[in-house]
Amino acid sequence: MSEITIAEALNQALNHEMAIDENVVVMGEDVGVNGGVFRITKGLQERYGAERVMDTPLSETMISGMSIGMAAQGLKPVAEFQFMGFIYPGFDQIISHASRLRNRTRGRLTCPVVYRAPYGSGIHAPEHHSESTEALFAHIPGLRVVIPSSPARAYGLLLASIRDPDPVVFLEPKRLYRMMKQDVPDNGEALPLDQCFVLREGKDVTLVTWGAMIHETRQAAETLEAEGIEAEVIDVATIKPLDIETILKSVQKTGRCVVIHEAARTCGVGAEIVAQISEKGLMDLLAPMQRVTGYDTIMPYNKLEKHYMPSVGRILLAVKTVMEYV
Amino acid sequence: MNPSDQKRLFRELIFYRRFEDRTYEAYMERKVGGFLHLYSGQEAVATGVLEKARCGHDYVITGYRDHVHAMKAGASPKEVMAELYGKETGSSKGRGGSMHIFDPTVNFMGGYALVGQPFPLAAGLAMGAKMKGTDQIAICFLGDGANNQGTFHETLNMASLWNLPVLFVCENNLYAIGTVIHRSTVVQDQYKRVSGYGIESSQHDGQDIDVVMEAAEKAIDHVRSGKGPYFIEFMTYRYRGHSMSDSKSYRSKEEEAEWINRDPILIYGNRLKEAGILSEKEIKKMETAIDEEIENEIIKFAEESPEPKVEDLSKYVLDDNPDPRWIGPLQS
Ligand SMILES: Cc1ncc(C[n+]2csc(CCOP(=O)(O)OP(=O)(O)O)c2C)c(N)n1
Ligand SMILES: [Mg+2]
Numbered sequence: 330m331s332e333i334t335i336a337e338a339l340n341q342a343l344n345h346e347m348a349i350d351e352n353v354v355v356m357g358e359d360v361g362v363n364g365g366v367f368r369i370t371k372g373l374q375e376r377y378g379a380e381r382v383m384d385t386p387l388s389e390t391m392i393s394g395m396s397i398g399m400a401a402q403g404l405k406p407v408a409e410f411q412f413m414g415f416i417y418p419g420f421d422q423i424i425s426h427a428s429r430l431r432n433r434t435r436g437r438l439t440c441p442v443v444y445r446a447p448y449g450s451g452i453h454a455p456e457h458h459s460e461s462t463e464a465l466f467a468h469i470p471g472l473r474v475v476i477p478s479s480p481a482r483a484y485g486l487l488l489a490s491i492r493d494p495d496p497v498v499f500l501e502p503k504r505l506y507r508m509m510k511q512d513v514p515d516n517g518e519a520l521p522l523d524q525c526f527v528l529r530e531g532k533d534v535t536l537v538t539w540g541a542m543i544h545e546t547r548q549a550a551e552t553l554e555a556e557g558i559e560a561e562v563i564d565v566a567t568i569k570p571l572d573i574e575t576i577l578k579s580v581q582k583t584g585r586c587v588v589i590h591e592a593a594r595t596c597g598v599g600a601e602i603v604a605q606i607s608e609k610g611l612m613d614l615l616a617p618m619q620r621v622t623g624y625d626t627i628m629p630y631n632k633l634e635k636h637y638m639p640s641v642g643r644i645l646l647a648v649k650t651v652m653e654y655v
Numbered sequence: 656m657n658p659s660d661q662k663r664l665f666r667e668l669i670f671y672r673r674f675e676d677r678t679y680e681a682y683m684e685r686k687v688g689g690f691l692h693l694y695s696g697q698e699a700v701a702t703g704v705l706e707k708a709r710c711g712h713d714y715v716i717t718g719y720r721d722h723v724h725a726m727k728a729g730a731s732p733k734e735v736m737a738e739l740y741g742k743e744t745g746s747s748k749g750r751g752g753s754m755h756i757f758d759p760t761v762n763f764m765g766g767y768a769l770v771g772q773p774f775p776l777a778a779g780l781a782m783g784a785k786m787k788g789t790d791q792i793a794i795c796f797l798g799d800g801a802n803n804q805g806t807f808h809e810t811l812n813m814a815s816l817w818n819l820p821v822l823f824v825c826e827n828n829l830y831a832i833g834t835v836i837h838r839s840t841v842v843q844d845q846y847k848r849v850s851g852y853g854i855e856s857s858q859h860d861g862q863d864i865d866v867v868m869e870a871a872e873k874a875i876d877h878v879r880s881g882k883g884p885y886f887i888e889f890m891t892y893r894y895r896g897h898s899m900s901d902s903k904s905y906r907s908k909e910e911e912a913e914w915i916n917r918d919p920i921l922i923y924g925n926r927l928k929e930a931g932i933l934s935e936k937e938i939k940k941m942e943t944a945i946d947e948e949i950e951n952e953i954i955k956f957a958e959e960s961p962e963p964k965v966e967d968l969s970k971y972v973l974d975d976n977p978d979p980r981w982i983g984p985l986q987s
Contacts, residue, residue: 358831358832358834359832359833359834362833362834362838362905363832363833363834363904363905366832384834384838384839385839386800386803386831386834386839386840387770387771387800387801387803387804387831387834387839388803388804388805389804390804390805414768414769415769415770417769418769418771418772418804418805418806452689453688453689454688454689454690454752454754455689455750455751455752455754455755456751456754456755456768457768457769458689458690458754458768624968624969625969625972626968626969626970626972627750627972629750629963629968630688630689630741630749630750630751630752630755631687631688631689631741631749631752632688632741632962633741633749633750633963633965633968636965636968637968
């Protein structure tokens, strides 16, 4: 079995689902003939035809809105936005209609759309090409927000998202697209959409993160191990609905918690996680929780990017703060 | 146009081509990061249109293929290059890079990464000028692909309804990334698409700068004289891939060769040579001088300029004295 990247795993999932379910259709800018700007939909149009793999004009409102009309009839559109920042022109249709179709019809219709977009920074481009505004979507009732961080989870979570009857905003950490390889059998097995993944067990401190920040967080955990601190690393993966139980169980064990995310700090998903831990697990805590996040500023260009993104150093500093608290 | 202006204009065309070529090299050396969209092949459009505008006075706005528009509008080439290098001396203090050049001191109101988004902004700039009673106009340059966004149609309707002084310049280079126009657009002649909004429009060769200038002059007169918006379409071609990661697999070598035969620098150069205004020798001298200027002044400036300060990362968000309580500590 050959090992594949996240980009290839996503392609494998799309291919798998299109082969077994003719209701699955792919649409977006340059997804067909060109196979997508990040090559995630490569080869799909050749295999499934231009009717199921549609190159759209440059029009995000139509991509997000048409998907809803199609989904209302049982099709399962997987819509691609070329970058997360380009969802914004199509935002209205997602929050006003995709998220509410089930509620508006009191459960008689659902909206099985997957809105996919490359997400986060790491390619030195500013602003819209590096957005991590998952909290905007997580705030909207009726949407699932999913962020894979390994080839296996990319495959399993995308399958689950396509099969899910409700709209999923599926954000792909583009920095990880080709960073790591894993053996991912094409067995059609989906992963649960309501569960965090414990990537590493530890008894001293809980590190909660998702997306590309998994990378820095794991490095931090390794450094801590050398110092005799055992960190538990949790990949949230499904941001909404949030599997707080897994996180609480970990905090019960460690008593200390640091949440790490790339998105800006204020009202980020980290705030929600910390709030839920204080509501349900305050008495388990041995120290105030810490957040390591991006800053409340717009993603800057090129070399400044690395200063924006949480570094291993900043994670270690926060861990030190929670470990030394008495 | 007198011969010395013609020579100047010709020099500008070469300068812009060489500037983009040099930018490409800097990108390959990783001095320039992120995404880079080059204007090579289309130079006659922005150069010709803005030659007829009142740069520094009129508002100019465009997409992400914006280096030449910014410079012709009056932004300093040194500052544009420094911006590409991400330096503090850049036109956006090194924070925006290639797609977000901005120079309000000359009313260059920005490059924009999001396709189609400048349309409403241009109408707003025109509305502002109208309300203030100035004779400024807003000039909005965008591609053929952008016209499939809703903002295009919403803007056209309102600009026409309110008789706004805005000139829409469509640079039709036949592609939106890898999607050729006939696969995305029913009415491929973009100038025909605006007739439903009661806006006057026309289509022209974008490779011949004399044609561009003549058409632009009429269009600008129309807009400035209070007759409302005008939509002008230029047929043109980008030589390089959409951005630097594009292999151009979606178009043929024959098509590329046809357009390169109609190169704007070639066309104008031949015309000036035939008229006895420029000799081949002078052109060579010009090219050498341009390369030296780019290397010894522009690149040197960008190379030697300081990096933005990390402490300033959180600046320019709400006010110039950010409150550290909500910006958060800057550590790395
Ligand atoms: C809202 C939005 N959607 C998609 C993109 C990705 N994108 C960048 S340029 C482009 C094509 C634009 O084509 P056109 O308007 O013809 O301009 P050209 O690149 O040909 O100059 C696309 C799809 C984007 N930048 N913004
Ligand atoms: Mg185009």
